[in-house]
Amino acid sequence: MTVKRWLDAAVFLALALGTYRAELSSLVGSLRREHQWSDRLIAFAPSGLLVVRPTGQVLQANQAVGEILRRDAPGLVGLRSDSFDDDPASGLTPILHQAIEAEAALIEGEWTARTPEGMRLTLAYGARAVPGPDGEIVVLVNVVDVSERRIEERHAHDAAHDKLTGLPTAASWRPSSFAIRASTPVSAVPCC
The missing domain is CATH 1.10.287 (Helix Hairpins)
Known part of the structure; x- marks a missing residue:
C-alpha cells in the first residue's frame, strides 16, 4: 500500500x-x-417504593417506604429483604421470586412486615420484575400500609357480631331485612 x-x-x-x-x-x-x-x-413517589435484587438485597428505598416500615429509608439500602419480614416464608422473599417467575407481569397481594419495635404491619403490594440500571433484573415493589384499614374493618365486624359466638347481632341484620322488604315489589291484587 x-x-x-x-x-x-x-x-x-x-x-x-x-x-x-x-x-x-x-x-x-x-x-x-x-x-x-x-x-x-x-x-418522590407518594407511596412506598423498594428496588430489590432477586437475592433480596435492597438497592433503593424512598422516604415513603421508610415511614411505612418505621425505619430510616437510607438505612434500608443494603439490607436483606427478610430482615423486616414477620414470617420469612410468607414475606418479601417469596414475593420477589413470584415477580421474577411472572416475568414482566404485575403481581399483587398482602405482606406482613414487622417494625423494629416489633409491631406487625399489613401491607398491600404490587411487584414487577424490571431491568435495573446495570442491566440486571431487579424487582420494583410498591408498598401501601393497610394495617389501619384492617383495624377499622375488625372494629366494624366486632360491633356487628356477638363476641362469644361470632354470629351477627340482631342490630346488624334488621336494617338489611327492612331494606330487602322495601325493595321487593308488591304484586297488584284485584280488589273485587
Whole structure:
C-alpha cells in the first residue's frame, strides 16, 4: 500500500473513531440523565417504593417506604429483604421470586412486615420484575400500609357480631331485612 492510501485510511479511521467517541459520549450522558430521572421518580413517589435484587438485597428505598416500615429509608439500602419480614416464608422473599417467575407481569397481594419495635404491619403490594440500571433484573415493589384499614374493618365486624359466638347481632341484620322488604315489589291484587 502506498503512503497516500495509508494516510487516507488513517484519516478515515480517525474520523470514524471520533464520530463513534462522540456518539458514545452522548449515549453515556443520556443514560446518566435517565438514571437520575428514575432516581427522582422513586425518591418522590407518594407511596412506598423498594428496588430489590432477586437475592433480596435492597438497592433503593424512598422516604415513603421508610415511614411505612418505621425505619430510616437510607438505612434500608443494603439490607436483606427478610430482615423486616414477620414470617420469612410468607414475606418479601417469596414475593420477589413470584415477580421474577411472572416475568414482566404485575403481581399483587398482602405482606406482613414487622417494625423494629416489633409491631406487625399489613401491607398491600404490587411487584414487577424490571431491568435495573446495570442491566440486571431487579424487582420494583410498591408498598401501601393497610394495617389501619384492617383495624377499622375488625372494629366494624366486632360491633356487628356477638363476641362469644361470632354470629351477627340482631342490630346488624334488621336494617338489611327492612331494606330487602322495601325493595321487593308488591304484586297488584284485584280488589273485587
